[in-house]
Structure formats: structure tokens, C-alpha cells
Amino acid sequence: MPIPATTLVPFPAQDRSKVCFLDTETTGLDYATDEVIQLAIVLLDGTVAYEGYFKPTNKTEWPEAQRVNHISPDMVAEAPFLVDEKGCIEDILAGCDVISGWNVKYDIEMLRAGGIVFPEGVRFCDLMPAFCDAWRKEHPEYPLDRSRERLVRATQWLGIRHNAHDAFGDTEVLVPIWKWVVDRANGE
Numbered sequence: 209m210p211i212p213a214t215t216l217v218p219f220p221a222q223d224r225s226k227v228c229f230l231d232t233e234t235t236g237l238d239y240a241t242d243e244v245i246q247l248a249i250v251l252l253d254g255t256v257a258y259e260g261y262f263k264p265t266n267k268t269e270w271p272e273a274q275r276v277n278h279i280s281p282d283m284v285a286e287a288p289f290l291v292d293e294k295g296c297i298e299d300i301l302a303g304c305d306v307i308s309g310w311n312v313k314y315d316i317e318m319l320r321a322g323g324i325v326f327p328e329g330v331r332f333c334d335l336m337p338a339f340c341d342a343w344r345k346e347h348p349e350y351p352l353d354r355s356r357e358r359l360v361r362a363t364q365w366l367g368i369r370h371n372a373h374d375a376f377g378d379t380e381v382l383v384p385i386w387k388w389v390v391d392r393a394n395g396e
Contacts, residue, residue, distance in 0.1 A: 225305035225331075227252040229382040231375045232315045233277040235270035239321045243267055244290050245279050247319070248375035249300055254383050257300045259376050261287040277373045290322045297324055308333045310359045310382060339385055342392040 230249045236242035243264040249257040263284045264270075274280055297319075301307065307326070309315050312334045316326065339362050340354035350365075363370035363381050366388060371377025 226303060227306045227308060227333075227386070228257060228301070228304040229308050229335075229379050229386070230312070230315055230319075231309055231378040231382075232318050233279055233373065233375050234273060234318055235264055235267045236273050237314075239317050241266070242270075242273075242318070244318050244322050245270075245284050245287075246277070246375040247290075247293075247297065248379040249297070250376075250379045250383060252383060252386065254380070256376070256380075258293075258297060260293060262290045262293070263287045265289055265291075290319075290324070294323060298327075301330065302327045304330060306331045306333050308335050308382065308386065310334070310336050310362075310378065335382055335385060335389070338389050338393075342389045345392065 228249055228251050230247065232244045233246035234242050234244050243266065244262055245264055246261050248259045251257050261279070261284045263286070269281055301324075304327075307316070307330055312332055316332060320326070336357055336359075337354035340352040340357050343350065343362070343365065344352055359378060359381070360370060360372045362385060363372075366385065368381050368384055370381050
């Protein structure tokens with residue numbers, strides 16, 4: 209079954225919607241064969257709405273991804289399957305008007321491939337290009353690729369402590385980055 213296309217909306221700086229941030233860690237980069245093995249969802253106020261690991265249904269090892277995310281098969285051997293948490297995850301997402309993340313389209317498509325259904329009418333906003341645009345206005349000397357900029361560089365530039373390549377670590381830093389971008393967009 210083909211995965212529906214994800215439409216990203218422009219950064220809603222003036223919007224007071226219910227925003228949540230999500231990030232995944234996976235067994236690889238292929239929507240058809242790889243699986244989500246960690247998910248974190250954090251609300252705009254910093255509340256951790258979800259944080260968990262998942263046992264993959266088809267993969268038994270993922271050495272290349274493990275070198276990056278440090279999640280071993282042993283770490284998820286007793287974890288639930290993503291489908292077991294589907295209702296809980298979908299309930300959380302149903303409370304969000306805007307779902308954001310860093311390169312969030314990848315995470316959305318991986319979750320869809322794993323069976324997660326996103327609420328009708330929810331908007332998706334990728335924080336990566338919004339950050340790059342705001343940063344470039346203040347620092348034109350830094351050439352940024354708004355489609356490939358690394359989250360770790362953004363956190364370094366803003367002086368935010370970051371536990372990279374961990375779904376919760378990557379998600380919790382998105383709240384202050386979002387607020388930084390909103391402040392710039394609102395002229396503060």
C-alpha cells in the first residue's frame with residue numbers, strides 16, 4: 209500500500225495552535241523495510257507526552273543504524289511492538305493541531321509505514337527550514353542547507369545541550385528552537 213504524501217505547511221509563527229514535536233529512531237532509512245524502534249512526543253510546554261522503545265516486527269539486527277542511535281536488539285527485545293502502542297500514540301496526536309520536528313517528513317512517513325494514522329486536518333511543519341531561514345537572516349555568513357541541516361549544529365549555535373540520535377534527546381531540544389524561531393518571526 210503506498211504511503212500518502214506528507215504535506216508540510218509554512219512555519220505558523222503567529223499561530224497559537226496545539227503544537228507537538230516528534231522524533232523517531234529507526235532500524236534504517238527505508239520506509240518499506242525498516243522500522244521505528246524509538247519514539248518521543250513532546251508538547252510545546254515541554255511536557256513529555258510519549259517516550260518509548262519498540263521491538264521491530266521483521267528486523268533482528270540493524271548494525272548501521274545502531275552505530276548512530278546506539279539502540280541494540282537487546283535493548284528492545286522486551287519492548288512492545290509499535291502496533292501495540294498505536295492507540296495511545298494516535299490519541300496523543302489527535303490532540304495536536306500542528307506536528308513538528310526536524311526533518312519531520314521522514315519521521316511521519318516511518319510512523320505511517322508502521323501503521324500509525326495521523327488525525328485528519330493535522331498540519332505538519334518542518335522546523336529545519338524554518339530555523340535555517342531565521343538563522344540566515346541574523347547570520348548571513350553561515351551558509352545553511354534548509355533541506356539537510358543537522359540538528360546538532362543548530363543546538364550548538366543556540367547553546368542548547370543535546371543528546372543527539374536519541375528520540376527524546378532530539379525532541380526535547382525542538383521546544384527551545386521553536387520558541388527561538390517564533391521570537392524571530394514575531395520581531396522579538
